Amino acid sequence: MAAMNPVDLxxxxxxGKELSRAELESLILGLAExxxxxxxxxxxxxxVFFRGMTPAETAALTHAMLSSGAVIDLSELPRAKVxxxxxxxxxxxxxxxxxxxxxxxxVAVPMVSGRGLGxxxxxxxxxxxxxxxxxxLSLARFRTIVAEVGTCMIGQTPELAPADKRxxxxxxxxxTVESIPLIVASILSKKLAExxxxxxxxxxxxxxxxxxxxxxxxxxxEALVSVGTAANKxxxxxxxxxxxxxxLTIGNAIETREAFAVLHGGGPADLVECTLALGSExxxxxxxxxxxxxxxAQLLVAIRSGAAARVxxxxxxxxxGDPRVLEEPDRLPRAEAQxxxxxxxxxxxxxxxALELGLTAVSMGAxxxxxxxxVDHAVGIELMATVGSEIRAGEPLARLHLRSASHAPAFxxxxxxxxxxxxxxxxxxxxxxxxxxxx
Amino acid sequence: MAAMNPVDLxxxxxxGKELSRAELESLILGLAExxxxxxxxxxxxxxVFFRGMTPAETAALTHAMLSSGAVIDLSELPRAKVxxxxxxxxxxxxxxxxxxxxxxxxVAVPMVSGRGLGxxxxxxxxxxxxxxxxxxLSLARFRTIVAEVGTCMIGQTPELAPADKRxxxxxxxxxTVESIPLIVASILSKKLAExxxxxxxxxxxxxxxxxxxxxxxxxxxEALVSVGTAANKxxxxxxxxxxxxxxLTIGNAIETREAFAVLHGGGPADLVECTLALGSExxxxxxxxxxxxxxxAQLLVAIRSGAAARVxxxxxxxxxGDPRVLEEPDRLPRAEAQxxxxxxxxxxxxxxxALELGLTAVSMGAxxxxxxxxVDHAVGIELMATVGSEIRAGEPLARLHLRSASHAPAFxxxxxxxxxxxxxxxxxxxxxxxxxxxx
Numbered sequence: 001m002a003a004m005n006p007v008d009l010x011x012x013x014x015x016g017k018e019l020s021r022a023e024l025e026s027l028i029l030g031l032a033e034x035x036x037x038x039x040x041x042x043x044x045x046x047x048v049f050f051r052g053m054t055p056a057e058t059a060a061l062t063h064a065m066l067s068s069g070a071v072i073d074l075s076e077l078p079r080a081k082v083x084x085x086x087x088x089x090x091x092x093x094x095x096x097x098x099x100x101x102x103x104x105x106x107v108a109v110p111m112v113s114g115r116g117l118g119x120x121x122x123x124x125x126x127x128x129x130x131x132x133x134x135x136x137l138s139l140a141r142f143r144t145i146v147a148e149v150g151t152c153m154i155g156q157t158p159e160l161a162p163a164d165k166r167x168x169x170x171x172x173x174x175x176t177v178e179s180i181p182l183i184v185a186s187i188l189s190k191k192l193a194e195x196x197x198x199x200x201x202x203x204x205x206x207x208x209x210x211x212x213x214x215x216x217x218x219x220x221x222e223a224l225v226s227v228g229t230a231a232n233k234x235x236x237x238x239x240x241x242x243x244x245x246x247x248l249t250i251g252n253a254i255e256t257r258e259a260f261a262v263l264h265g266g267g268p269a270d271l272v273e274c275t276l277a278l279g280s281e282x283x284x285x286x287x288x289x290x291x292x293x294x295x296x297a298q299l300l301v302a303i304r305s306g307a308a309a310r311v312x313x314x315x316x317x318x319x320x321g322d323p324r325v326l327e328e329p330d331r332l333p334r335a336e337a338q339x340x341x342x343x344x345x346x347x348x349x350x351x352x353x354a355l356e357l358g359l360t361a362v363s364m365g366a367x368x369x370x371x372x373x374x375v376d377h378a379v380g381i382e383l384m385a386t387v388g389s390e391i392r393a394g395e396p397l398a399r400l401h402l403r404s405a406s407h408a409p410a411f412x413x414x415x416x417x418x419x420x421x422x423x424x425x426x427x428x429x430x431x432x433x434x435x436x437x438x439x
Numbered sequence: 440m441a442a443m444n445p446v447d448l449x450x451x452x453x454x455g456k457e458l459s460r461a462e463l464e465s466l467i468l469g470l471a472e473x474x475x476x477x478x479x480x481x482x483x484x485x486x487v488f489f490r491g492m493t494p495a496e497t498a499a500l501t502h503a504m505l506s507s508g509a510v511i512d513l514s515e516l517p518r519a520k521v522x523x524x525x526x527x528x529x530x531x532x533x534x535x536x537x538x539x540x541x542x543x544x545x546v547a548v549p550m551v552s553g554r555g556l557g558x559x560x561x562x563x564x565x566x567x568x569x570x571x572x573x574x575x576l577s578l579a580r581f582r583t584i585v586a587e588v589g590t591c592m593i594g595q596t597p598e599l600a601p602a603d604k605r606x607x608x609x610x611x612x613x614x615t616v617e618s619i620p621l622i623v624a625s626i627l628s629k630k631l632a633e634x635x636x637x638x639x640x641x642x643x644x645x646x647x648x649x650x651x652x653x654x655x656x657x658x659x660x661e662a663l664v665s666v667g668t669a670a671n672k673x674x675x676x677x678x679x680x681x682x683x684x685x686x687l688t689i690g691n692a693i694e695t696r697e698a699f700a701v702l703h704g705g706g707p708a709d710l711v712e713c714t715l716a717l718g719s720e721x722x723x724x725x726x727x728x729x730x731x732x733x734x735x736a737q738l739l740v741a742i743r744s745g746a747a748a749r750v751x752x753x754x755x756x757x758x759x760g761d762p763r764v765l766e767e768p769d770r771l772p773r774a775e776a777q778x779x780x781x782x783x784x785x786x787x788x789x790x791x792x793a794l795e796l797g798l799t800a801v802s803m804g805a806x807x808x809x810x811x812x813x814v815d816h817a818v819g820i821e822l823m824a825t826v827g828s829e830i831r832a833g834e835p836l837a838r839l840h841l842r843s844a845s846h847a848p849a850f851x852x853x854x855x856x857x858x859x860x861x862x863x864x865x866x867x868x869x870x871x872x873x874x875x876x877x878x
Contacts, residue, residue, distance in 0.1 A: 011614035014488065042478035043613035046485035049453065174482035175450035 103150030208354020251380015647793020690819015
């Protein structure tokens with residue numbers, strides 16, 4: 001086959017024609033080979049933004065990006081391998097309680113996660129709040145821990161889908177992030193590289209999510225399920241609410257502590273529900289439960305018996321962390337100052353703005369606006385009221401965790417204004433909005 | 440003013456919003472400063488391809504590209520300065536006879552031209568067929584020759600609209616050439632840098648042109664006139680036919696020879712008409728004639744008196760060439776072999792495919808497919824019949840000018856097939872299809 005001219009491939013997409021698998025491969029693999037240049041791929045991404053991609057094109061793009069690197073071979077593990085991916089939100093610490101819980105229930109969870117960027121947090125930052133915890137392991141070590149413990153949580157390595165890393169960096173600086181086929185290929189190429197049998201997707205919807213509206217989130221969920229299924233994986237997607245933060249904490253150490261509470265049988269109701277809903281899908285796809293009720297029952301047993309907490313301890317220990325944090329969470333970093341945010345009036349909390357609180361937490365140092373920034377694991381926002389809470393003027397809406405009480409004035413008004421308080425209560429939105437199941 | 444984030448500007452265009460003059464300037468000038476990167480500008484160009492630009496945006500983009508370099512100061516010249524730009528075609532040697540003719544009629548013509556690329560020829564390549572002719576002059580020397588001779592024809596220099604050079608190279612490899620606002624800004628930024636008072640545009644329409652259809656060509660002409668007028672220039676655009684080659688020659692030396700014939704009062708009717716139509720617009724815009732009839736009369740006087748030919752001789756001499764070529768055109772390079780292409784049947788020529796003949800001439804060596812290729816000035820295709828000609832089977836349709844007669848078989852069928860011959864004659868399309876005049 002003659003070398004394909006990247007200009008012709010860009011023009012073809014620009015003019016709304018469908019690219020073949022070979023054409024998409026030559027574009028993506030050409031980036032590493034130097035036959036396709038950054039400025040050509042960014043123009044291509046913009047053409048995709050306007051023209052979209054067919055399901056076949058999205059599947060081929062995903063495959064090409066997956067093929068740019070290694071696929072972890074977990075085939076010698078007897079257990080089903082199932083992972084979860086969230087499209088990102090505020091207060092989303094689900095992975096930290098979900099992975100050990102599902103592993104304790106008989107399904108292996110090989111999890112490659114990301115860091116926080118912008119208003120959304122990242123699993124790696126939350127894990128690193130645990131003293132000594134190392135997210136940078138070799139793939140060989142990752143495989144060993146998954147085999148021995150049942151789960152392991154690391155960051156993306158240079159071996160896995162390197163084309164995605166390069167393409168994402170390019171999209172980020174060329175206003176081409178918001179394209180469903182490009183998002184799907186980015187998510188799935190990384191997740192399929194984990195060597196999994198099945199994948200559950202948590203597609204967040206609402207102000208604090210990447211997808212602000214139900215139709216957008218539904219389109220993304222459908223595309224993820226369809227392309228994942230085309231790649232011979234069992235895939236489910238849940239659309240879950242991200243109009244308000246998930247759980248009652250936003251920050252790294254305080255979110256990790258809240259995830260530990262779930263493993264101990266506590267934790268806020270929405271976080272528990274999100275964990276059980278996603279976990280039961282993972283058990284179902286992993287073949288250790290046939291119905292949701294059965295799966296939920298197994299998960300609750302794994303919590304009550306302490307099995308889930310024991311898996312978490314073993315994983316922390318295997319990854320160099322201090323396993324005592326699970327039973328002694330005061331060993332997690334703690335901010336020097338706690339400052340309460342009083343309610344300005346009496347009434348019912350009718351909305352909590354996840355986006356604004358996420359951005360405020362970033363300003364406090366809990367997150368980053370550029371990929372190369374460090375985060376402060378100790379700081380964050382603890383909610384003391386949420387949608388549905390009845391509150392009296394002067395009672396605390398939230399507690400700020402700060403390096404110094406002198407930092408509080410910069411954040412008080414923003415946090416106060418993120419709460420809507422009215423005379424009448426509203427019925428909170430259910431956490432799981434829709435399910436998109438593969439076959 | 441805070442530095443503008445290029446990502447925000449790309450997103451704004453992507454989402455169909457109008458960019459301000461300052462925003463477009465920061466994008467274009469940022470390219471040279473390194474604050475805007477190639478892959479950002481290519482994504483921006485693709486967004487412009489889909490979203491277009493308002494007239495104000497196109498004018499601002501033109502201004503930003505013009506501002507990236509120097510503007511030649513010809514203000515000390517007492518005469519009006521008017522140039523012509525053609526969007527490019529096959530056999531288009533008009534500049535070579537037009538510039539000296541208009542200069543001989545009292546309007547200065549400072550002309551910065553281009554080279555051939557793809558199926559279209561370029562003025563610089565045709566000029567370089569003249570022994571010794573130098574198109575690479577300093578701007579100071581250019582100014583002196585325009586002042587003393589009335590016209591000078593050079594290639595683009597690094598000082599003039601450098602942003603256009605960089606942007607065009609980027610568009611060429613990212614499938615973003617075909618965008619009217621980007622074409623308009625590219626043409627006008629270079630032409631306005633010449634220090635002209637007015638500009639006449641020859642927008643070619645048809646198979647051999649960049650714009651294949653009348654609506655496309657009309658949209659380009661209207662945009663050129665409107666943006667040029669917004670830049671305080673008098674601008675006219677003529678839409679002229681490029682379904683068949685202009686004149687009877689395609690190649691460098693043979694086209695230069697045909698242009699000389701026009702200066703001597705001869706030449707094919709369509710070439711003469713194109714030259715007079717554009718020339719009379721230039722005289723009108725330059726203020727030395729008020730009506731087209733008056734302008735045409737002045738141009739014919741300049742031809743008949745020999746004044747136009749004398750300007751050409753002086754320009755050739757000033758640019759290092761051998762001025763004797765004008766009266767002794769056999770001094771131009773001549774191919775070793777001439778091979779006639781016989782008509783396959785008797786009838787009337789109803790069409791001559793300009794695109795196919797342009798591409799064939801490139802294959803013969805007369806043009807280039809990449810900007811860094813050299814051209815053979817001697818080779819080309821001479822038409823011996825054109826639309827409307829009556830022809831008998833076996834009589835010559837064309838004469839190939841080749842380095843060796845052994846090359847002929849590769850081209851005979853292509854040239855033959857470029858001629859449509861039918862039993863009945865058709866009325867040839869008029870050369871000038873439409874006029875778009877500024878104010």
